[in-house]
Amino acid sequence: MVLEGEYVLIAGTEVDQLKNQISGNNMTRMLIKIFFLAGIMCIPVRLAASGPDNDSIQLNSPVSGEKFYLFTDRSLYAAGEKVLFRVFNVSHTLLKQNSWSRVIYIELINNHNLPVAKGKFMLNSAGASGQIDIPDTLTTGYYYIRAYTRWMRNYSPSAYCHVPLVIVNPYKTSTEEYEKLAVKSDVSGVIGSGYVNGIRCIPDKPTYGKREKVILNLEEVYPGIAPDGYCITVIKNGYLDTDYFYDTRQEENIRLNMSGEFYYPETKGLSISGYVTGGEDKHPVANSSIFLTLLGNDPDCLEFKTGEGGKINMSIPHHTGSRDILLTVDTKEDKDIQIILDDEFSNEYSGMPASTINFFLDRKELVEEAMVNNQVKKSFMSAMIDTIPVTEIQPWLPFYGSPDLRYRMDDYIMLPNLEEFFYELIPSVMVVKARNRKFLTVLGEYGDMSIYSPLILLDYVPVLDDETILSVSPQRIDYIDIINTVYVRGKNYYGGIINLVSKEGDRAGVRLPSSSSFINYNTYNETKHTAFPDHGNQHNNTRIPDLRMTLNWIPHIDIPADSGHTIEFYTSDISGDFIIIVQGVTGDGRLVRGTGEFTVE
Template sequence: MNSNQMPHQLFILFRGCARAVLCLAFCLATAHAFAQQVPFASINKAFEQHRNHALQEKLFLHIDRPVYVCGETMWFKVYNVDGTRHQPLDMSKVAYVEVLDAQQKPVLQGKIGLKAGLGNGSFILPATLASGNYTVRAYTNWMKNFSPDFYFEQPVTIINTFQQLDAAAKPTAAAHAVRFFPEGGNLVAGVANKVAFQATEQSSGKGLAFTGILQDQQGDTVAEFSPHKFGIGHFTFTPATGSRYTAVITLPDSSSFKQKLPVAQERGYALQLQETPTGQLKLTVWQQGELGEQLYLLAHTRQAVAFSAAAALNQGAAVFLVDKAALADGITHFTVFNESRQPVCERLYFKSPAQSLQLNLATNKPHYGIREKVTLDLQAQLPTSQQVPANLSLAVYRLDSLQKSIPESIESYLWLTSDLRGTVENPGYYFSEAGATDQEAMDNLMLTHGWSRFAWQDVLAEEPARLQFLPEYNGHRINGRVTLSTTGAPAPRVVTYLASPGKRVRLYNATSDAEGLISFEMKDFFGDRDIVVQSDFTKDSTYHFEIFSPFSDMYGAAKPTSFNISEGLAQALTLRHVQAQVRQAYFGKYINRTVPPAVDSLSFYGQPDEQYLLDDYKRFKVMEEVMREYVPGVQVRRSGGKFRFMVFNRPYKGIFQNNPMVLLDGVPVFDIDKIMAFDPLKVRQLDVITSRFFNGPMVYEGLVSYTTYKGDLAGFELNPKALLQAYEGVQLQREFYAPAYDTPEQRQSRLADLRNLLHWQPNLMVETGKGGQVDFYTSDQQGEYLVVVQGMTESGLPGSQVTTFRVEEPLTRK
């Protein structure tokens, strides 16, 4: 190597080393970034798995009125939707509806059948109920896997006019509650913190009007504040390290009280959300203390991921920019995670729905006389002028001093309150013309009411939580347990039969699992019934059977507000009492009629191979003669002094050697001697299946089914070890009755008509872009009436509307 070559080679060597160093640095940086991204990516994966594992259902009930007296009927329509897309969800076929008293004890319960996510039901309010504020709640069997805070709840008032009302309680010093909510969840020292607050009067739950100042521990004022709406507002201040702060609240009556703020953290994260002029949301996260180098933001709208990104901390702050156009309508939940996948800040943001179902109501007249026909024009529109079906429910009732408020609408529930923690005062305001432009009120609401649908520890858990309750895809499920009667221990692998005596023969079977649990899928099981649960006692009679209540035994934190009726409402109460009694006296025979369910009347085994209507034959007084004389498909034999049946296996031209399944009104009878001792004159029909029969996992060597005249077992004595229990199936639908006044004779009827509820129509089908009409008649009661209609399209767009009309001068009767 000469001297001229040396510098060039050294340069090549140096350049190669530099490349190696740069490559090593790049690899280390990439590895670090990849190491940071891997746990963040796993958050999205865990979130998606949780969403798939724990699909959310939402129920909404349109309840006809807010106030009732005992003896009236409460009507309601059930809407079941996918919790993410808000589209009608045809998963659960049963909704469980309850009326809870002030102590959260159920006083009325019903199982409401659902089809394509819709159903309707009713309760007749008995005279045993005490006057008070109650809660109507609804849920599905699948929803029982999650917090009861997810159940639908709506307050109603029920007044027992048959009982003396308790004297109104003497006014006492009102109990007030003020809570403070730092934006993002943490109050962090040394950083400007937006702090929201909510002040309520505890007995009514209503927001308080007040003025407040924030003082430090030296008594100096650092902020002044007052509510913006419904006792909710916010202020901003920078807490000093080690300082404590106290809010001084002054009420309109000049009384005051103090409330301490949470202690500011010296180390932690603070979050601030701002809207930019360019249509973006700017989320800034400040870190106090050396806690990490990178943060991760995940945004979801009803568990559908809308945005996710990682950002490095720069001088103690990380900034995320989110396009509002990328967010879905409704509540978006922002969560900030640190490098250890721990959520450190959370914030809610509401985006007003861009589309909704527009409903327009108009009566053909603003005023009506008594017993006059009302024609209601209904128009349904979508912003896109699409023509799609919408399923609605409609209620028309009289406004009086007892019921002035309008219950929550389907829009405010689905878009807002169903995903928030706690009670929202007047949720309809946020969807009114005034509330739609009041962004401050909505943002304050987002700051004070946290997300309620899940906890992050459940989402990020290594193993998904075990879900105990199954969706009822095909109908109501009756669940229970089999135990050993001697020890009470679970009895596994026991074949158990459930039957309900009746002319419509149904038989259900289940095998107990390792914990002794059994479950029967009861498709088309309606009304009040008796059920019989048993095993084959000829093989083993040591089992005890128990049937569980299908209603939830978990209750949310919210309770009805205190009940207080003033003396000034005595006249309104008297009128409502008279209305209920007149309705019962004159229309009682019409108001409790039910609609027969559209179910298959065939027995579960279909068309039998042989069928005998015993009245068509010579009637014998002994069952053995019946079987031997004209039932060729069954041979009667005696073995060891006991009867046995041997059914012909006609497809294979043989004879089964084992007893068939023998039923009496659908109830299995395993002891052939008992059926042979039964009086045949009580039997109307005998069916025989002359082949092997499959019923679920069970296989029977033929089937012999006896049906009595009334389908009530006709005095047949069941095995004492069988469980006989009264059970209410899916509720039969009542018919809403209202008199018509089409003719002069009907209008001149002397029967008083003092109906408070003029019309209820739970299934009103319209098509958007087209008009429809609803007709009904006024009663003899003058006053102002409210029309409430709400519902949704098949694509999930909700809508509601109200209007009023008056009934004034009576018609002149000719």
């Protein structure tokens, strides 16, 4: 395969030469990997002479920029409902295979470019799926949902994936505002340039009654054409803008912006970035340890190093929901420490994407239907579509696993302080005095323990000054865990671990280091499974109306080439014409679609 453009082939000494050219900047050093891959693949790249520190690289190749297609179950919603989505990863194969990003950010934004709902979802080579809850306080109007990764924030926000939505709220709609929304506009959205008609969607009959089972058969016209599977939505006809298709693969969007803040790809999962300053002059605090402690259930403690300019980039283990985090900088020279964090979500916008249709003018009856149904649902205080959290209950262990030794204070005689407790009862821990200060050290079977300092924790928070815990009463401690071998985590080596856990979770009265800061951080959104009603179940409550416009949604499904695939679902209490839309993406990024239809009487 031959591509047009300037080619850079990098191998052997040429890699070394490139390293020398860009060694002055950590940001560009990280991009050597891209150039090396681009050289192997003979992909066009271009070097630019200008940029930060006079040492910039501007990439204009399929390797550099991530690209995604975003599909939702429909385009018209009522406040309080859920937007069900599927993201297809159509980035270059090298980025997908190397898990360039493992997090995708989803935002629901109003027509003033203000986010009203947002979330973080796990991303893999095939893409991602999930749901965004629409706040029931939103006013009627135009909104849009967008998807991007942290790496994509180095590019224009127009490279993010955008899908326009209409949200109605019968309790927050004025006649004047409604008339404004219904004005005919000359602005139209992006109409897809065509797709591969690659799926046969065959319902078992053309007409159904209310709450009747539908059996749908799916067959691939071209077997294996969509390697990452398909998503399926079954909705009332008119509720989805089937012509809208936002293509992020435009050449002008594949340009890396290196003139401002730089965002590293999240190759290991969620990350927190920013920088650390100290003193009244707020100078950068470089080459210092910064500890990240996850508080609450399943606590954890990780150590990172600040880089040039005090920069920090900290990966977080997999968690869901909101977590309280304590950040602690270990520096003895600097005072007045400040930790400044980057925004979790992008604060740059490309403007409101426009749908190819005006729902308030061209599909006014559907808008009014959605409003009426929303009122009925609220009256019955019940939603027919439910979500079930997908959880795996696993026995909890500390991040260091099972300790080599555990001492429960209640099993021993009470001594006046922990210094004496260590001296009298824990022979593997020694209190050492040096330079007029006392330190803890862990004794192990091998001599390499003395090479590294131990990691000392109090309620999983690092202890920066060992003397602060030696005077603590053992009566305030529940237990002490000891790891008496060299412990390696990431790039950090520790001469064992001492973890003291207080009885009340109050750090036994020991104050936090002055260089600590608390933050509340939203990790991954909880994985949920969308459950649709089974009207074949005799225990189903027939007195509660089923007003679903989305009869079925499957974010990921594979269709076997030899046998096809059969799915079953039930109609609701809504009559009318319904459409089936199956969508996928080919290996080279083309849209694959299949459609079907049936009527509910």
